[in-house]
Amino acid sequence: MSFNYKINARTWEGLAQEDALWSILTDDEKAGGNWDIEAFFNAGAKEINTIFAYLEKHHYLPKQFDQALDFGCGVGRLSRFIAQRFEHTIGVDVAATMVQQASKLNADLKDKLSFQHNLEPNLDFVADDSISFIYSSIVLQHIPPQQGMLFIEGFFKKLEKGGLAVFQVPTKDIRQIGMVKKLREKLKIRQKLAVMGLVKGFQMEMNVYKVAEINQLAVKNNCSILAAPYTNHTLPAFNGNLQFLNKAACEDYESQLFIVKK
Numbered sequence: 604m605s606f607n608y609k610i611n612a613r614t615w616e617g618l619a620q621e622d623a624l625w626s627i628l629t630d631d632e633k634a635g636g637n638w639d640i641e642a643f644f645n646a647g648a649k650e651i652n653t654i655f656a657y658l659e660k661h662h663y664l665p666k667q668f669d670q671a672l673d674f675g676c677g678v679g680r681l682s683r684f685i686a687q688r689f690e691h692t693i694g695v696d697v698a699a700t701m702v703q704q705a706s707k708l709n710a711d712l713k714d715k716l717s718f719q720h721n722l723e724p725n726l727d728f729v730a731d732d733s734i735s736f737i738y739s740s741i742v743l744q745h746i747p748p749q750q751g752m753l754f755i756e757g758f759f760k761k762l763e764k765g766g767l768a769v770f771q772v773p774t775k776d777i778r779q780i781g782m783v784k785k786l787r788e789k790l791k792i793r794q795k796l797a798v799m800g801l802v803k804g805f806q807m808e809m810n811v812y813k814v815a816e817i818n819q820l821a822v823k824n825n826c827s828i829l830a831a832p833y834t835n836h837t838l839p840a841f842n843g844n845l846q847f848l849n850k851a852a853c854e855d856y857e858s859q860l861f862i863v864k865k
């Protein structure tokens with residue numbers, strides 16, 4: 604496991620212990636444990652309904668509805684609504700505390716929904732060609748792309764024929780920020796100090812992925828990119844209120860939702 608990936612895993616465990624719900628949806632007004640759990644899960648229902656309405660409208664729905672995977676599931680905000688559409692759903696997360704909270708908050712669905720803590724930089728716990736639907740929202744952006752690309756390749760390998768992977772990644776940083784701030788972010792100094800316990804407050808990192816590399820991986824794994832619309836996933840006020848955008852309406856980051864069929 605690379606050093607950067609260890610920082611990613613330890614940062615998310617730290618964020619989960621501090622305030623799991625707020626680290627997932629970072630509305631300033633909800634910081635300090637102020638998320639109402641019902642409103643939080645309602646935001647998940649809304650996001651999944653929007654996704655499936657979009658897939659249906661464009662005739663992109665997966666061929667089968669057997670097993671689904673929610674990659675970077677957090678406390679299961681989205682998993683529980685994916686689970687209502689599939690025979691069985693697995694939520695996977697790198698942070699043990701997220702997985703514990705997800706299992707507790709979704710205990711009512713335990714026959715259809717299970718959670719997996721995965722510290723490995725791969726999806727080897729799932730069989731190849733076994734998943735009908737994979738979803739990942741506001742996750743890969745926090746994983747160093749070198750590692751994140753391995754997970755994306757994992758999505759393609761785990762899909763069964765006719766299966767669908769829907770995942771969001773920022774594809775361009777359009778923030779107007781100075782070179783010093785950019786360099787500081789690149790070196791991840793604050794993140795490193797936080798995981799070493801030398802400063803308080805774990806820091807999320809934001810990463811940008813290359814569209815051409817995702818295209819190449821899809822071709823290599825016999826998958827087709829059906830669409831990659833721009834969305835508002837990276838806006839600070841995202842809060843699960845998913846919208847499809849024109850590229851010109853993107854702020855700070857251009858973020859795309861890749862819809863990939865095997």
Ligand SMILES: C[S@@+](CC[C@H](N)C(=O)[O-])C[C@H]1O[C@@H](n2cnc3c(N)ncnc32)[C@H](O)[C@@H]1O
Nearest residue numbers: 615627675676677680696697698701740741742
């Ligand atoms: C912003 S939260 C989003 C959670 C969930 N997707 C949602 O929208 O409700 C990001 C999640 O990704 C998880 N995560 C970060 N790196 C990961 C990795 N390498 N593997 C799996 N999960 C990861 C974090 O622990 C956290 O739960």
